[in-house]
Amino acid sequence: MLSFRKNLENIPIYDGVEKNYRVKINANESTLNLPPLVEERVFGRLSHLAFNRYPNEEYYDLIEQIAKNFSVDKSQILLGNGSSEIIEKVFQVFGGEGKKIIFPQPSFSMYKIYAKVAEAESVIFNLDKKFDLNVDEFIKKIREENVNLAVICNPNNPTGNILSVEDIEKILSSIDCTLLLDEAYIEFHGKSAVNLVKKYKNLIVARTFSKAYGLAGARVGYMISSKEITDNVKKIFMPYHMNSLSLAVADIVFQMRDEFVPRIQIAVSERERMIKRLSEIKNLEVFPSRTNFILIRHEKADELNEFFESLGIGVRFFKGNESLKNCLRISIGTRAENDEVFDAMKNFLEEI
Numbered sequence: 001m002l003s004f005r006k007n008l009e010n011i012p013i014y015d016g017v018e019k020n021y022r023v024k025i026n027a028n029e030s031t032l033n034l035p036p037l038v039e040e041r042v043f044g045r046l047s048h049l050a051f052n053r054y055p056n057e058e059y060y061d062l063i064e065q066i067a068k069n070f071s072v073d074k075s076q077i078l079l080g081n082g083s084s085e086i087i088e089k090v091f092q093v094f095g096g097e098g099k100k101i102i103f104p105q106p107s108f109s110m111y112k113i114y115a116k117v118a119e120a121e122s123v124i125f126n127l128d129k130k131f132d133l134n135v136d137e138f139i140k141k142i143r144e145e146n147v148n149l150a151v152i153c154n155p156n157n158p159t160g161n162i163l164s165v166e167d168i169e170k171i172l173s174s175i176d177c178t179l180l181l182d183e184a185y186i187e188f189h190g191k192s193a194v195n196l197v198k199k200y201k202n203l204i205v206a207r208t209f210s211k212a213y214g215l216a217g218a219r220v221g222y223m224i225s226s227k228e229i230t231d232n233v234k235k236i237f238m239p240y241h242m243n244s245l246s247l248a249v250a251d252i253v254f255q256m257r258d259e260f261v262p263r264i265q266i267a268v269s270e271r272e273r274m275i276k277r278l279s280e281i282k283n284l285e286v287f288p289s290r291t292n293f294i295l296i297r298h299e300k301a302d303e304l305n306e307f308f309e310s311l312g313i314g315v316r317f318f319k320g321n322e323s324l325k326n327c328l329r330i331s332i333g334t335r336a337e338n339d340e341v342f343d344a345m346k347n348f349l350e351e352i
């Protein structure tokens with residue numbers, strides 16, 4: 001008989017099977033592939049990659065660049081297969097039986113799963129009606145529950161709102177446990193708390209190349225923290241856990257990150273334009289966003305989602321999720337895609 005590890009039956013499978021949407025705005029990806037100049041360099045680099053060797057040079061080149069950019073030591077950086085691998089490993093390192101991990105709700109849905117996999121107890125902290133985090137209450141809960149790891153996603157997915165760097169520092173200066181700050185969407189906001197790593201040994205900042213840098217397909221992320229933390233996270237990585245191809249691509253993308261600035265700016269201005277337009281639709285609640293997506297609420301969200309599906313437009317619908325009742329999350333696409341989404345939504349909602 002097949003016998004699986006304890007509690008595995010309570011862990012849902014991440015359903016990665018996707019429809020082939022004509023307008024794909026359900027996963028907060030970059031709507032554009034690599035800038036032509038970057039693509040050219042990437043192909044040049046791949047043509048002399050040592051496929052026969054384990055990834056060493058590529059790994060340390062990227063670490064060196066990132067460390068230099070943030071003025072930290074190389075020992076304070078770890079790379080991962082997307083920030084997903086980083087987050088999962090951090091949960092493993094600070095989780096385990098009898099340990100508690102706190103994270104807000106609603107937030108990135110994978111935190112709950114990683115906590116289960118790490119056999120830690122999840123402590124859910126509910127955001128308020130506007131999806132803001134009450135900092136004092138959060139600190140209180142961390143202390144009361146004696147949690148081992150606190151997690152904040154800033155800006156928050158899927159709500160799009162932010163916590164100020166001052167509030168993050170207030171939390172850090174009030175707690176003893178480790179804080180994992182997930183900055184997957186920080187480039188669309190611009191106010192990172194990464195410099196606090198130099199002051200607080202218990203801070204981990206997780207970043208990704210998947211969103212602003214359009215590398216979702218390469219799966220590259222990284223973390224910045226104290227050496228004491230990276231030394232412990234390293235212990236549970238498998239040898240050569242990253243592949244040379246992705247590392248070489250990410251290395252060039254990081255070198256050429258200025259090439260991405262115009263498209264980040266366009267995504268931000270499209271977001272603002274969409275927020276303004278959507279706010280004019282009657283009975284549609286539009287939440288403020290500092291990311292590359294917008295959360296909306298309408299009592300006909302289910303029907304609206306079906307309508308989008310019928311048009312080949314894929315958005316994220318949070319069916320059955322009480323904290324996100326009647327909410328849809330729409331990633332920012334090209335201007336033409338955004339216009340199409342807006343027109344479809346306006347026509348549908350004003351007709352019913």
Ligand SMILES: Cc1ncc(COP(=O)(O)O)c(C=O)c1O
Binds near residue numbers: 108153182208
């Ligand atoms: C908040 C947040 N963190 C982390 C991730 C993981 O991204 P990746 O593994 O592609 O870096 C995502 C992906 O959607 C996300 O939304």
